[in-house]
Amino acid sequence: MNSWQFAHPGWFWLLALVPVPWILDRRRPRIGWPSFEGFGSRVRFGWTWFRWLPPFLRGLAIAALAVALARPRTVGGETRITSQGVAIVVVLDQSASMKTPDFPAEHGSRTVPRLDAAKATLARFVLGRPDDLIGLVTFANLPDLVCPPTPDHAYLLAVAAAIRPARADNNGTNIGDAIVEGLASLLESTPARKVLVLLTDGNNQPALPRFMPPEAAATLARDLGVTLHTIAIGRPGGIVRGVDRDTRQPSMAEVSGPDTALLEAMAKTTAGGTFHVADDADNLAGVFRQIDQLEKSEVRGEILTRYDEHYAPWAALSLAFLALDRLLAQGRLRRLP
16 A cells, blocks of 8 residues: 655645634624523523534635645656666577577576577576667578667567577578677667677578678777677587488587687677676576676666645545535524624
8 A cells, every 4th residue: 555645745834724713713703692691501402502613614624725735645656767878789699509408507407408598598687677778689691680779678578588590591600790780770779888799609600602700790899889798608519400401301410619719809809898608507697697797877767756646635625614614604603793
């Protein structure tokens, strides 16, 4: 239950005026009328007992008006206004090697596909940064901007949960073009601080005649003032299962490890960039925590509080007391002069 608050409690000084109608009523001049005083006591009955009611109603009207002017209210809800302190785009490898189920889950209880572990860790990272614009680029042979930098993190998480490994016709690892796609989305965002986070488990092996070299993409990020953090995910020597496109028979292929030298050089190219290796879910979660600490928002989100106002019933009650006072004053409780 929400506690009551008062927007302007200074109006409660009006409560000091509550006894004034009674005092004025007692001090008003009176005309002496013939009476039966001196003939002994008598029993009073009827409207005589309600002579005090009009000044009492006027005092209640003043009290209700004081409460209405103080504006009683309760908290109706809170709205977070995104500060847009940092714009972050996560560039996530979705090539076929990312479905290799050799990634130890958290606390080492079992193994999961690399892509599933990356998505789970990404979700926790996003939930921990409510003040930032966060986007997502996936890539295999071709990059795909699945979500531009946005404050709508619920939408981002829904899109990320639906990501699947790339199809056979899109298999490959095109790191350079993926970085360029992420940079293009960052250039359209408003925050001054811009960050790319690259997760990949393979070498740069695009099946394209022309592509952006990863080193050139990192240099472009540096020139644009974007910080690049790179994460080498997975262990070398894994096995990925698939279907041979020619024979339609099940196939297995050995997965080469990530090019750590390339990823480290790319990160060092940009100011503040860091390189990390994550070979299990616990390490990957730790890497994201480190990046979270490095990329703290300088501007925190503002929280606006929405209030439900309750002054109207008190204002109506004050008017009702005054109306009843006037009604009684015109009837049996009328006083002369």
